Amino acid sequence: MEFNSNSGFMYVVVAVVIAFVLLQSVVFFIKAWKRGKELGMDKQALKKTVGSSALFTIAPAFAILLGVIALSNALGFPLPWLRLSVIGSLTYEATAAAAAATAVGSSLSQRITDPKTFAAIAWVMTLGIVPGLVLVPLFGKKIEKGISNIKGKDSKWGQIFLSGLFLGMISAFLGLVFAEVHTGLVGWIPVFVMFASALLMMVCGLIRKALDAKWIEDYALPISLLGGMALSIPITNLVMSLVG
Template structure:
């Protein structure tokens, strides 16, 4: 049978899986919403969470879409669409696909036309990401118990412990921003963008205090993210003109 990574068969298979995961999100959404109601939580806070999460997601989701486009040259649309909508992340999928292609003697620089090579790549991408899917159901409860036992012994320390966990993650990704500094001025662009976005976040905080504009607080992260991304364009142009 003629192999085409963009054929209807591929689209149908992929759409089924994506629909399944979408359904899971809806089920969990409803479950959490009902629970919030049961607990007598402020419904306005729940609605704000939904609104600001949706707005915040737009820009990263478009970046993920770009990843689909990048991989589609070699793999067609359905497989990258699946891989980037469900589990995985940009860095993982691109690396896994490239590694698998190399291992079977192919390259992602051109369209994969051999179904055997294509399925080898699909297997590696699927198998390479299994730990999270296996370990959350197997260990999730134990990890939670560990955290709640820390909390029940000393609730203040429990909170500090979790803050330490967040800050560890944030530090690692902020450190990453400096990874290209050795390349000279152009390598500073991510640092400048990070600072621009940080300044926007502080400005949101100041506006909230000065005008008592509580609404801005809820949208401060999407505003700073989009603003930082937008400012990266003039920052890049400026730095490039300075390098000449």
């Protein structure tokens, strides 16, 4: 069977899972609505919750959609569609996909055409999100009762530990950006792009502060990511013309 990450088969597989999760949302919605009526809650208040949640969601949902575009070149549409509408987030999915691609000797810079590579990436992305789906059914009840508290006595160290984990991951990938520098000016392109994207993120931060524009938080990452990607086009062209 000829492999294509945008094949009808892929769309069907992904659509089935997404429909399943959509159905779950509907079932829980109905159950909660009925319960609200049982409790004698004001119907207007319930309706207001639905309306405001829907509004609240629109902006982040578009931000998530931008993530699908970023990953679509390497992975096609269906897989990023699934992973970003169910469970995932852009930070996780992009990192997991990149790590898996390099582990099997490929990269996200071109369309994955080898089904084995594609399957490996799909497996890694899937295995990475297992904990939530296992822990909530197992321990949800206990956690609710407040028996366990992972942060324990030293919650400040808990926070620092978590930041350390993220910084470790980020520094490894930022280091990777410098791996091609030894090849000359062309090898610096990723470094320039990294700085361009970092600059965009800083500008977003400044706008957030200066205008007290909280909305920009949702968009800062997609803006910087897609902005950095867009700027890589003139950067690449400029470097190529310099190198001749």
